[in-house]
Amino acid sequence: MDYRSMQLQQLADGLRARDFSSRELTESVFAAIDKTEPVVGAYITLTRDIAMKQADRVDALLSEGRELPPLAGIPGALKDNIATAGIRTTNASRMLADFVPPNDAFVWRILRQQEMVLTGKANMDEFAMGHSTETSAFHRTRNPYDTSRVPGGSSGGSAAAVASGEACFALGSDTGGSVRQPAALCGIVGMRPTYGLISRRGVTTFSSSLDQIGPMTRSVRDNALLLDVLAFFDEKDAQSVARRTDSFVREADAPFGQPVIGWPQSYFELNDLRGDVKALLEKARDFYASIGARIVPVDLKTLDACLAGYYIISSAEGFSSMNRFDGIHYGRRSDGGNSLEDIYFHSRSEGLGTEVKRRILLGCYALTQENYGDYYLKAAKVRTIVKREFEAIFRTCDAILTPVTATPAWPLGSHPEEMGGGKYSNDRFTLPPSLTGMPALELPAGMTGEGLPVGMQLIGPRFSEGALYRLAAAFEDAHGLLPTPEEVKA
Amino acid sequence: MSLQDYESVIGLEVHVELNTKHKAFCECSTAFGAPPNSQVCPVCLAMPGALPVLNREVVDSAIKAGIATHCTIEHFSRFDRKNYFYPDLPKAYQITQNDFPICTNGYVEVAAGENLRRIRISQIHMEEDAGKLIHHADGTEIDCNRCGVPLLEIVSEPDARSAEEAVAYLRKLRAMVRYTGISDGRMNEGSLRCDVNLSVRKKGEEAFGTRVEIKNINSFNFVARAIESEFKRQVDLLENDGTIVQETRRFDEKSGQTYAMRSKENAADYRYFPDPDLVPVRVTDEEIEEIRTSIPRMADERSAFYTDVYKLTAYEAERLTEDKEMSDFFETAVSHTRYPKTLVSLILADISPLFTEEMAEVPVSPSSLGSLSDLLGDDEINSSTGRRILKELLVKDFDPVAYVKEHELAQINDRGVLQPVVGAAVEANARAVKDFLSGKETALRAIIGFVMKQTQGRANPVLAETMIRELIAKAN
Ligand SMILES: [Zn+2]
Numbered sequence: 007m008d009y010r011s012m013q014l015q016q017l018a019d020g021l022r023a024r025d026f027s028s029r030e031l032t033e034s035v036f037a038a039i040d041k042t043e044p045v046v047g048a049y050i051t052l053t054r055d056i057a058m059k060q061a062d063r064v065d066a067l068l069s070e071g072r073e074l075p076p077l078a079g080i081p082g083a084l085k086d087n088i089a090t091a092g093i094r095t096t097n098a099s100r101m102l103a104d105f106v107p108p109n110d111a112f113v114w115r116i117l118r119q120q121e122m123v124l125t126g127k128a129n130m131d132e133f134a135m136g137h138s139t140e141t142s143a144f145h146r147t148r149n150p151y152d153t154s155r156v157p158g159g160s161s162g163g164s165a166a167a168v169a170s171g172e173a174c175f176a177l178g179s180d181t182g183g184s185v186r187q188p189a190a191l192c193g194i195v196g197m198r199p200t201y202g203l204i205s206r207r208g209v210t211t212f213s214s215s216l217d218q219i220g221p222m223t224r225s226v227r228d229n230a231l232l233l234d235v236l237a238f239f240d241e242k243d244a245q246s247v248a249r250r251t252d253s254f255v256r257e258a259d260a261p262f263g264q265p266v267i268g269w270p271q272s273y274f275e276l277n278d279l280r281g282d283v284k285a286l287l288e289k290a291r292d293f294y295a296s297i298g299a300r301i302v303p304v305d306l307k308t309l310d311a312c313l314a315g316y317y318i319i320s321s322a323e324g325f326s327s328m329n330r331f332d333g334i335h336y337g338r339r340s341d342g343g344n345s346l347e348d349i350y351f352h353s354r355s356e357g358l359g360t361e362v363k364r365r366i367l368l369g370c371y372a373l374t375q376e377n378y379g380d381y382y383l384k385a386a387k388v389r390t391i392v393k394r395e396f397e398a399i400f401r402t403c404d405a406i407l408t409p410v411t412a413t414p415a416w417p418l419g420s421h422p423e424e425m426g427g428g429k430y431s432n433d434r435f436t437l438p439p440s441l442t443g444m445p446a447l448e449l450p451a452g453m454t455g456e457g458l459p460v461g462m463q464l465i466g467p468r469f470s471e472g473a474l475y476r477l478a479a480a481f482e483d484a485h486g487l488l489p490t491p492e493e494v495k496a
Numbered sequence: 497m498s499l500q501d502y503e504s505v506i507g508l509e510v511h512v513e514l515n516t517k518h519k520a521f522c523e524c525s526t527a528f529g530a531p532p533n534s535q536v537c538p539v540c541l542a543m544p545g546a547l548p549v550l551n552r553e554v555v556d557s558a559i560k561a562g563i564a565t566h567c568t569i570e571h572f573s574r575f576d577r578k579n580y581f582y583p584d585l586p587k588a589y590q591i592t593q594n595d596f597p598i599c600t601n602g603y604v605e606v607a608a609g610e611n612l613r614r615i616r617i618s619q620i621h622m623e624e625d626a627g628k629l630i631h632h633a634d635g636t637e638i639d640c641n642r643c644g645v646p647l648l649e650i651v652s653e654p655d656a657r658s659a660e661e662a663v664a665y666l667r668k669l670r671a672m673v674r675y676t677g678i679s680d681g682r683m684n685e686g687s688l689r690c691d692v693n694l695s696v697r698k699k700g701e702e703a704f705g706t707r708v709e710i711k712n713i714n715s716f717n718f719v720a721r722a723i724e725s726e727f728k729r730q731v732d733l734l735e736n737d738g739t740i741v742q743e744t745r746r747f748d749e750k751s752g753q754t755y756a757m758r759s760k761e762n763a764a765d766y767r768y769f770p771d772p773d774l775v776p777v778r779v780t781d782e783e784i785e786e787i788r789t790s791i792p793r794m795a796d797e798r799s800a801f802y803t804d805v806y807k808l809t810a811y812e813a814e815r816l817t818e819d820k821e822m823s824d825f826f827e828t829a830v831s832h833t834r835y836p837k838t839l840v841s842l843i844l845a846d847i848s849p850l851f852t853e854e855m856a857e858v859p860v861s862p863s864s865l866g867s868l869s870d871l872l873g874d875d876e877i878n879s880s881t882g883r884r885i886l887k888e889l890l891v892k893d894f895d896p897v898a899y900v901k902e903h904e905l906a907q908i909n910d911r912g913v914l915q916p917v918v919g920a921a922v923e924a925n926a927r928a929v930k931d932f933l934s935g936k937e938t939a940l941r942a943i944i945g946f947v948m949k950q951t952q953g954r955a956n957p958v959l960a961e962t963m964i965r966e967l968i969a970k971a972n
Contacts, residue, residue, distance in 0.1 A: 087545075206545070207546070208538075244549050326589055
C-alpha cells in the first residue's frame with residue numbers, strides 16, 4: 007500500500023475507514039525496511055514480531071468498533087536511548103549492548119497507550135554524543151538521499167527511518183541539536199519543544215538541563231499531532247512543564263496573521279555558510295514577506311560563546327550522568343582485573359567509545375576545583391546572557407529564522423572527531439534554543455542542486471510551539487512536502 | 497609545656513538520618529531492617545534516565561531543625577552533585593547541598609561549668625544516604641535499601657574547646673532531633689553520625705592549628721575518646737617538633753587511637769556542580785511560620801520554665817529536658833503532684849536511665865509517680881517506703897495510695913500510737929540510753945532502729961527520735 011503519500015492523520019482516517027488494516031500498513035513498512043535497511047542502517051534493533059502483534063491487536067479493536075487514539079496502528083520508531091521494558095535499549099554503546107530496562111520511559115508509556123506499532127529502536131550516536139551517528143558502537147547509518155553521506159546525529163537513525171519510509175514517524179532526543187540537525191540533513195521535520203514540555207523520564211540522561219525529546223516526522227502537521235500526544239505534565243520529572251494549548255494541530259491551522267520574523271544578519275555572513283544553503287534561507291524569508299510577515303533584522307552576538315558554553319555544560323553534566331556506567335552498577339563488566347579500580351578502569355576503557363570518553367574528560371576537567379570558576383561558572387553565565395539576548399528579541403519578534411547547518415549532509419567519515427572547530431562549529435545554529443530552553447522547529451527549506459535536503463530553523467519564545475507550527479505549515483502548504491529519496495532517484 | 501597548656505579547637509559535622517516515610521527523591525520506604533534491595537526503585541537504583549523528585553517532607557524536617565537551632569531559613573536553596581565512584585553509590589554522585597544550604601547561621605547553647613556556651617552552627621543542609629556493602633569471603637554484595645534515605649548534615653563552627661563540650665553539643669542536637677520528631681537520634685543504629693574536625697593550639701593563642709578530620713564516629717563515648725586521643729597525639733607531635741598533616745583519620749574503637757586513612761581518600765575532588773535534574777528549593781515565610789508553630793517547645797524554653805515555675809535548679813532542669821520523652825513525662829506527672837521537687841528527684845534518680853539510648857519501656861505512669869510524690873511530700877510514707885514502692889512501680893504500674901492503704905504502709909505520725917513502742921524501745925535498750933547520756937549521740941540510732949523494726953518501718957523516724965529524746969530527758 008502507498009503509505010508514503012499519506013500523512014499521519016490520513017493514515018489514522020484510513021485505518022478507521024477500513025481502507026487498509028494496521029497489519030497491511032505495518033507489513034508495507036517492514037517491506038520498505040527489508041528493502042532499504044541493509045543500505046541505510048537506521049535501526050539497532052528491529053521489533054518485527056512485537057509490531058505485528060500490536061498491529062493485529064489494533065485491527066481487532068477496530069473491527070470491534072472501538073474508538074482508538076490517533077496514533078493507533080501506525081508504525082513508528084524510537085531512538086535507542088528511550089527505555090522500552092523488555093526490549094533492549096543500547097544507547098548505541100558496547101557498554102549497554104545487552105541492557106534490557108525493567109521500566110518504560112514516560113513517552114513510550116504514552117505511545118503504548120496510543121497503541122502505536124513499534125518498528126524498532128533507531129540507531130544514534132553513542133549516548134547521543136555526536137553529530138553524524140558515526141559514533142554508534144554498532145554500525146553507521148547512511149543518508150537516504152545520498153547513501154555516501156551521513157544522516158546527521160545524534161538522532162540519525164530516527165531521521166533516516168522517517169526519510170526512507172522505514173517508519174511513519176520517530177522520536178529523537180535533542181541536547182544541542184540532535185533532533186533538528188539530522189531532521190534537516192534527511193529532509194524531514196524535527197521539533198525541539200520548550201524545555202520540560204515532554205517528560206525526560208526514562209530517556210538516558212546525557213545532559214539534564216539540555217535534554218529534550220522531540221518528534222520527527224515527514225510533515226509539519228504530523229509533527230504537531232505527535233507533540234499533541236507527547237506533551238504531558240509529569241510530576242515525576244522535576245523539570246516538567248504543563249502545556250498551554252489543547253491542540254498544537256489546531257494552532258498550526260490557525261490564520262497566518264502578520265507575524266514578525268527576526269532575521270539574524272550575522273548568522274548569514276558567516277564564512278562557512280554555504281552559498282546554496284544561504285540562498286534557500288533567503289528564499290524562505292522572501293516567501294514569508296510575500297504572505298504578510300514582517301521581516302526585521304535582529305542583532306545576535308552570542309553564537310560563538312554558545313559553542314563553548316554548550317560544550318562545557320553538556321560535557322560537565324554528561325560526565326556526571328555517565329559515571330554510573332562503571333561495570334559494577336550498569337554496563338558490561340570487563341574480565342580484566344580484580345580490584346575495584348581495575349573493574350572500573352577496564353570496563354569503561356573497553357565499553358565506551360572515543361567520543362564519549364572525550365566528553366567525559368572535558369566535563370571532568372571543567373569541574374575540578376581549580377577549573378570550576380573558569381569553565382563551568384562562565385558557561386552558566388553565557389547561558390544567562392544568551393537567554394536575555396533572546397528574550398529581548400522576542401519582545402518584538404514572534405520568531406527568528408536561522409539556518410540549521412552551514413552545509414548539507416557531508417560524506418561519511420569526512421569529519422575527523424575534533425573539538426572546537428570543523429564539524430562541531432557546523433552545528434552551532436542549533437545551540438541557542440538548547441541553552442535557553444526555547445522551542446525550535448526545523449523544517450525542510452528545499453534541496454541543493456545535488457539533491458540534498460537543506461533545513462531551516464524557526465526559534466520562538468517558550469511555549470510558542472503553536473506559532474512555530476503555524477509559520478512552518480504556511481511554508482509547507484505553499485511548497486509541498488520534499489520529494490522522498492525514492493522520488494528523487496526516480 | 498604539657499597538655500594543660502594546650503586547648504583543642506573542635507568543629508563537628510553531624511549527620512542525622514531523617515525518619516520520613518519515603519526516601520528523599522523517590523517513593524521507596526525508609527523502614528529499617530528490610531531484606532536487602534527490597535526497598536528500591538529505578539530512581540534510587542539510578543537506572544539510566546531515572547529522575548529524582550524532592551520529597552517535601554525532607555524540606556520540612558530541615559526547616560524544623562533550623563528553627564530549633566536558631567538558624568536563618570533560606571528562602572532559596574539548591575541541590576548539588578558530589579561526584580565520586582564507590583559501589584555503594586549507584587549514581588556515582590550524591591545529591592547534596594554544597595553552595596546554597598537550606599539553613600545558615602544558627603547556634604546551640606551547652607552548659608560549660610556554671611555558664612552556658614554557644615556553639616555556632618554554620619549550616620544545615622539536606623542530602624541522601626548511600627547504600628551498604630556486605631562483604632563475604634567470596635565477594636561483596638551491595639544493599640541499596642539505604643540509597644536515597646534523607647539526611648541532614650549539621651555543620652558547627654570550631655567553637656567547642658573540649659571533649660565535654662563536644663559531647664554536650666551532641667546531646668543537645670540529639671535532644672533537638674527528638675523534640676522536633678525528625679529523627680529517632682539513635683547513635684547505635686547510625687541515625688546520628690559524627691565527624692570531628694580537631695586542631696590544637698596553645699591556650700591564649702588566636703590562630704588555628706592544622707585541622708585533622710576524624711570520620712564517622714558512632715557513640716558519644718567514642719567521640720569523647722577520639723577527641724582526647726587525637727588531642728594528645730597532636731600535642732605530642734608539636735612538643736616533639738613534629739608536623740601535623742591536614743588529613744582524614746578514623747577512630748579505632750579497640751585501640752582507642754585514631755589512624756590516617758589512605759591518602760587517596762584525602763585527595764578527592766568531588767567536582768560539585770548544581771544538580772540539573774532538580775529545581776531550586778523555595779521556602780516562603782508562611783511555610784516557615786506554619787512549621788514554627790507546629791513544633792513542640794524546645795529544651796531551652798522548657799528548661800527556663802522549669803526553673804522559673806517549679807523552682808528547679810539549672811542542673812535539674814537541664815537533665816530533665818535532655819530527652820523529650822522524659823520532659824514530657826515530667827510535665828504530665830507534675831500535674832498530679834503538689835511536690836515538683838520531690839517528683840524531679842524520683843525521676844532523675846531512678847527513671848532517667850530508662851529514657852536514654854535504649855529507649856526501654858517506662859512501666860510507671862506519670863500519674864502514679866505524681867501520687868507517690870504527694871505521699872512522700874505529705875509525710876504519708878517515709879523515704880524508705882517510698883523507695884520500696886517505686887521499685888514495685890518499675891515492674892508494674894499501680895495506684896500508690898491504694899497500695900499504701902492495702903499494705904498498711906502509711907507512716908505512723910500519731911504520738912498515741914507510737915507512745916508504747918517508744919517506751920518499750922527505751923526499756924529494751926538500757927545500754928544505749930546509758931551511752932547516750934554519757935554524750936554518745938550516735939547511740940540514739942539503735943533505739944530508733946528498734947522503733948522502726950517494731951513498726952515494720954512505718955514510724956515517722958523524725959517523730960520517733962523526738963519522742964525518744966523526750967522520754968529519756970523525763971526519766972533522768
Ligand atoms: Zn527508590
